[in-house]
Amino acid sequence: MQNDHFQPHDHARCISTAVDAAERFCAAQGLRLTPVRRRTLEILLSEHRALGAYDILAKLDADGFGSQPPVAYRALDFLTANGFAHKVEALNAYVACTHPGADHAPAFLICRSCGVVEEAEAAPDKGPLARAAREAGFAIERAVVEAQGTCPACRSEHP
Amino acid sequence: MQNDHFQPHDHARCISTAVDAAERFCAAQGLRLTPVRRRTLEILLSEHRALGAYDILAKLDADGFGSQPPVAYRALDFLTANGFAHKVEALNAYVACTHPGADHAPAFLICRSCGVVEEAEAAPDKGPLARAAREAGFAIERAVVEAQGTCPACRSEHP
């Protein structure tokens, strides 16, 4: 794992790194990181927890952007399509990607206690699922891999 | 994999096997497989595809059971709590379990083309995710593992 956001860390650096990476990627690809999109990314980056689309919408509204659902969903679509954020299916919520840019297969460790979502690499060609898929002749295009449990910080608090 | 529901198979046997297993398990555990619950299981078993709660509700209503959402959600809660069915998070929909009874960690292969959902074993202690969790000191309690792609039958039809 590149990082461990269950532990205290320099979070300002998480934000600036991710925003910088998104900016560079968009510049290189001719994508437009517009104000709503950029702000949505910053909102997601403000915590390592998954936020619901309507939580994000409320913040965007407070910041003077539109107040209707498509405002948030469009920004999230852009961010997820380009790998700057991911949807956590088990929570119907969204997290910023902390190593964006490249096309990658995310897996998540979701702490039930503090809500922190840590991103790991899914390695879609390895593991038991990949083996089952090969046996069945099934071609995997996308994998949702989300583990729920408790992080070390929460377990040491409530032992 | 115990089975391969992407291919033609004796589906009546799938149904009777699963219903029988549920009946035996409930008898052994003192659980009540009431008419709504049993019918909900049969509805789920009627296809190897994931059904939305409201699809199920419509069928229950047509069969003379209640017509309000809690009717379906309560039956689904019972079935999922006891391992007779699972929720597919990526689809917000439900599938019958084809090898119910024991507490197990399901993984799914979901065909985007025909909608068939095949259940495999997630093997939560193996694979890259388990390794990442161990490194981070994260204790996995539940894992959502859902691969989306195309099944062999669909690929041979649309090559």
Next chain:
DNA sequence: CACTTAAATGATATAACATTACATATCAAC
């Protein structure tokens, strides 16, 4: 610069998924 076109945003409405709360009915145990 003016025009064109594509992309993005604003706004309304509605669809799809899920839960709370409370009343009634059923079942098993005593």
Next chain:
DNA sequence: GTTGATATGTAATGTTATATCATTTAAGTG
């Protein structure tokens, strides 16, 4: 048969997500 626990019926509401159409903004072209 009364009691208590479990299950069901029903109304209302909450939460998540999309379709549609009008308007605005940005980028490219003559």
